[in-house]
Structures are given as C-alpha cells and as structure tokens.
Amino acid sequence: MSHMKIFTYPEPVLKKNAEPVKNIDEELQEIIDQMLETMYAAPGIGLAANQVGVLKRVIVFDGSPREEGANPQILINPEIVAAEGSIKWDEACLSVPDFTAEVNRNANIQVKGLDRNGKPLELEAKDLLAVCLQHEIDHLDGILFIDRISRLKRALYKKKLKKMEKGKSSK
Numbered sequence: 634m635s636h637m638k639i640f641t642y643p644e645p646v647l648k649k650n651a652e653p654v655k656n657i658d659e660e661l662q663e664i665i666d667q668m669l670e671t672m673y674a675a676p677g678i679g680l681a682a683n684q685v686g687v688l689k690r691v692i693v694f695d696g697s698p699r700e701e702g703a704n705p706q707i708l709i710n711p712e713i714v715a716a717e718g719s720i721k722w723d724e725a726c727l728s729v730p731d732f733t734a735e736v737n738r739n740a741n742i743q744v745k746g747l748d749r750n751g752k753p754l755e756l757e758a759k760d761l762l763a764v765c766l767q768h769e770i771d772h773l774d775g776i777l778f779i780d781r782i783s784r785l786k787r788a789l790y791k792k793k794l795k796k797m798e799k800g801k802s803s804k
C-alpha cells in the first residue's frame with residue numbers, strides 16, 4: 634500500500650466541493666485504506682478526500698490519545714445535524730504546512746453519515762473531536778481553516794508562504 638500525496642494550499646482541488654458518494658465499492662475501500670495510511674504517516678488526526686485529490690465526500694479521523702492505540706474512524710457523506718456552544722482551538726492542517734491559528738468552532742456537534750460499509754452512523758462529538766470533524770467537513774466544501782481566520786492573519790500566512798517558496802527556488 635502506498636501513501637497518497639497530500640495537496641497543500643493554494644492547490645485548486647482544496648477549494649472544490651466534493652461530490653456525495655453514491656457507490657461504496659472496492660475502489661472506495663481502497664481510497665479509505667490509503668487515506669488512513671496517509672493520515673497516520675503524516676501524522677495527522679484527520680484527513681478529507683480533497684486533501685489527497687479525491688473529490689468524494691469521505692473523511693477519516695482518529696482523535697483518540699496516542700497511548701490508547703489507533704482507533705481509525707471513517708465517515709462517508711458526513712453532515713452536521715446539530716451544533717451548539719463555541720470553542721476556540723489552535724488549528725493546524727496537513728494542507729497548510731507550518732501554520733497554526735485559533736479558529737472559532739461549535740463546541741458540541743452531532744454528525745451523521747455512513748460507515749465504510751454504507752451503514753448509517755450518527756455520532757456526538759465535543760472539544761477536539763468536534764473541532765476535527767468541523768475542520769474535515771469544511772474541506773469537503775472547499776473551505777480551509779485559514780478561510781475562517783481574520784484577513785490580517787491570512788495575509789501573514791500568505792507572506793510566509795511566499796518567503797518559503799523563494800527559499801526553495803533559490804536553492
């Protein structure tokens with residue numbers, strides 16, 4: 634099994650809307666396995682299909698503490714059905730390297746979707762897991778966490794990015 638390439642900002646695929654999954658077939662199972670491998674190898678606690686260039690509404694995540702071992706979770710066609718409270722979290726993203734910023738999210742959410750076998754699934758999440766799920770579902774709608782921060786902070790990131798690009802090309 635191979636790792637997938639993780640696309641980074643400003644790659645256009647990150648700005649696109651992912652399509653709902655209609656067929657849960659072998660091909661999709663393979664994508665899910667590769668996404669999980671890629672997430673754990675990164676390492677990250679969540680990955681949306683857009684990030685590996687697949688425009689299907691699939692997210693994988695694992696918010697459990699490392700010492701408890703891996704607990705891979707998959708949601709197909711995830712949808713937030715209820716949300717309340719607010720929480721500020723310092724977010725990072727595998728598609729936005731070397732940058733973190735505080736983002737406002739709902740503190741408690743209820744999400745529904747399908748598991749990897751197509752069985753309906755509903756789950757409640759709070760704190761880190763709630764933040765992670767909102768972040769990943771945003772990806773499926775073409776939204777990055779830097780779209781949810783102030784224009785000033787976003788400008789800082791773009792500046793930093795330009796500097797990093799320059800550094801690369803002068804080598």
Ligand SMILES: [Zn+2]
Nearest residue numbers: 725726727728
């Ligand atoms: Zn992300």
